[in-house]
Amino acid sequence: MKFVVTGGAGFVGSHLVKLLVKKGHEIKVIDNLHKGKKENLGEVINKIEFLNIDIQDYESMEKNMQNIDGVFHQAALTVVQDSFRIPEEYHNVNVKGTENIFKIAHKNNFKVVYASSSSVYGHQKNVPILENYEKKPINPYGQTKLDDEILAEKYSKLGVKIIGLRYFNIFGKGQTLEYAGVITKFLDRIRERKAPIIFGNGSQIRDFIHVEDVASANYLAMNSNTTNSHVNIGTGNSISILKLAKIMIDISGLEFEPIMEKALEGDIEKSQSDNSLARKSFDWKPERKLENWLKETIK
Numbered sequence: 001m002k003f004v005v006t007g008g009a010g011f012v013g014s015h016l017v018k019l020l021v022k023k024g025h026e027i028k029v030i031d032n033l034h035k036g037k038k039e040n041l042g043e044v045i046n047k048i049e050f051l052n053i054d055i056q057d058y059e060s061m062e063k064n065m066q067n068i069d070g071v072f073h074q075a076a077l078t079v080v081q082d083s084f085r086i087p088e089e090y091h092n093v094n095v096k097g098t099e100n101i102f103k104i105a106h107k108n109n110f111k112v113v114y115a116s117s118s119s120v121y122g123h124q125k126n127v128p129i130l131e132n133y134e135k136k137p138i139n140p141y142g143q144t145k146l147d148d149e150i151l152a153e154k155y156s157k158l159g160v161k162i163i164g165l166r167y168f169n170i171f172g173k174g175q176t177l178e179y180a181g182v183i184t185k186f187l188d189r190i191r192e193r194k195a196p197i198i199f200g201n202g203s204q205i206r207d208f209i210h211v212e213d214v215a216s217a218n219y220l221a222m223n224s225n226t227t228n229s230h231v232n233i234g235t236g237n238s239i240s241i242l243k244l245a246k247i248m249i250d251i252s253g254l255e256f257e258p259i260m261e262k263a264l265e266g267d268i269e270k271s272q273s274d275n276s277l278a279r280k281s282f283d284w285k286p287e288r289k290l291e292n293w294l295k296e297t298i299k
Helices: 011-022 058-063 080-085 087-108 140-156 181-191 211-222 241-252 276-282 290-298
Strands: 002-006 026-030 049-051 070-073 111-117 162-167 169-171 197-199 208-210 228-233 259-261
Touching: 002 011, 011 026, 011 070, 011 211, 058 087, 070 087, 070 211, 080 087, 080 140, 087 111, 087 140, 111 140, 111 211, 140 162, 140 228, 162 211, 169 211, 181 241, 181 290, 197 241, 208 211, 208 290, 211 228, 211 276, 228 276, 241 290
Parallel strands: 002 026, 002 070, 026 049, 070 111, 111 162, 162 228, 169 208, 197 259
Antiparallel strands: none
16 A cells, blocks of 8 residues: 655654555655654665655645555654744644645545644543543643644544544654653663653653554554544553653662752643553554663663
């Protein structure tokens, strides 16, 4: 089958592209290399078509989305703190850019699986979080993802097949600060033989999901009979930031205590998914464990 992956040179996108190539599909990657890197695609670059295009360029996008079976839309601006500084740019890329893809899908009749985010939920008192919980994002980035979901519902009513995957905190090989950034920051400090820095009191909980499980979720969603849905992609488990820091310190064999600093603006307190809908909708389940990956990576 023929698929387009937007943001295919990024962290999640590149893992997805590699999976699709492995499955024998014909892949076209669209990425403006604002954050993505062609090196992320090194092992498959000769097996795909790569196009340096911005998703805000409707004409170029439409031209390159002819006669395809589906689009995996991963391109987005994702740094929460940056979204406070340049909210208009976040809206242009994340909302207007995404609507371009929905418009083209309506015109050319293909299915879209796109990256939504657990940030649409904002602060929730009760966890694990179900898909029907109230949506109340607490930062401009989360608002752009909620705006995308509203657009998805609009285009679904026009007949477009759209599945939005609400990613929780993604980690794995090649991750950047935009994804599960706390793990990257802790790793950097430990490698420098310095104590991890925790913003807040460390009681915040997170649901960390491996990037290869996220890639698998995209693939299964595209090939499922589900046509219109928004689905949580997380492990269903959670860990506190303080416990995460202590586990990483223990694995490293170093002896120090985490450093506590002031909490960050727009930081969510509780984030843990209920993933039963993903299991039911396209028979997906996470397989990779955070602690095993940390042991491999730190040692």
